[in-house]
Amino acid sequence: MMTLASVLLIIGIILWGVLDYLNTSSKEGIGVLLVVLILIVFGAKLIKNKYESIKRGEPFKDERSRKIETKAAAYAFYIGIYWLLALSIMIDTFKLEIPASSVPSVGLVGMTVIFGLSYLYLNKKGE
Amino acid sequence: MKNRIKEFRAKYNLTQEELAKKVGVRRETILFLEAGKYNPSLNLAHSVAKALKTTIDELFNFE
Numbered sequence: 001m002m003t004l005a006s007v008l009l010i011i012g013i014i015l016w017g018v019l020d021y022l023n024t025s026s027k028e029g030i031g032v033l034l035v036v037l038i039l040i041v042f043g044a045k046l047i048k049n050k051y052e053s054i055k056r057g058e059p060f061k062d063e064r065s066r067k068i069e070t071k072a073a074a075y076a077f078y079i080g081i082y083w084l085l086a087l088s089i090m091i092d093t094f095k096l097e098i099p100a101s102s103v104p105s106v107g108l109v110g111m112t113v114i115f116g117l118s119y120l121y122l123n124k125k126g127e
Numbered sequence: 128m129k130n131r132i133k134e135f136r137a138k139y140n141l142t143q144e145e146l147a148k149k150v151g152v153r154r155e156t157i158l159f160l161e162a163g164k165y166n167p168s169l170n171l172a173h174s175v176a177k178a179l180k181t182t183i184d185e186l187f188n189f190e
Contacts, residue, residue: 053153056144062152063168064159123155126164 035109042116072118079118080111129188132161135179149178 054060061069084107091098098106136146143161147154152171159165160175167175176183 056154057148058153059151062156063171064156064165065153126159126162 035113039109039112039116042120068119068122071122072115075118076111076115079114080107083107083110083114128166129163130160131186131188132157132175132179135181135186136161139179141179146175146178150174 050060084103087103087107087110090096091103132146136143141149143157144154147157150157150171151174156165156171160167172183172187176186179186
């Protein structure tokens with residue numbers, strides 16, 4: 001119960017920080033907030049699953065979960081490279097107003113999302 | 128890869144969770160093993176065979 005409260009507190013602090021930093025009335029702010037929320041939801045689900053399996057006395061990681069993490073990380077890397085390439089092409093072609101200093105961050109967030117989705121897909125589908 | 132894990136597990140009245148604890152893996156791993164959706168390492172195959180008191184050849188069908 002205390003651990004859950006701590007996790008909720010951390011999530012609350014992160015959300016408060018993001019809301020404070022962003023101007024949520026702008027489209028960019030809402031977009032970023034949405035991505036952050038997706039990442040938080042994914043992270044919370046992952047933590048919850050791990051917590052429940054530890055309560056059942058299962059190991060934190062086993063060979064299958066390690067294999068899935070490695071594969072998901074590989075997908076995130078390979079697809080992430082093409083994501084960064086596509087991002088730079090989109091910025092040039094559609095004249096997107098993303099500051100040059102933000103491009104690596106956007107790229108990294110994309111890789112994180114790809115990792116999350118790959119992990120969920122591989123976890124469901126199996127090998 | 129097809130296997131007879133469920134058959135042997137039923138023979139010894141073990142749940143997936145109990146077998147997972149014996150072998151030292153998560154319950155999901157046993158679930159995916161039984162469904163043929165995960166190919167175990169040699170180490171894991173040996174551990175599962177040992178826990179079910181049989182051999183790897185008896186348990187797994189490599190064809």
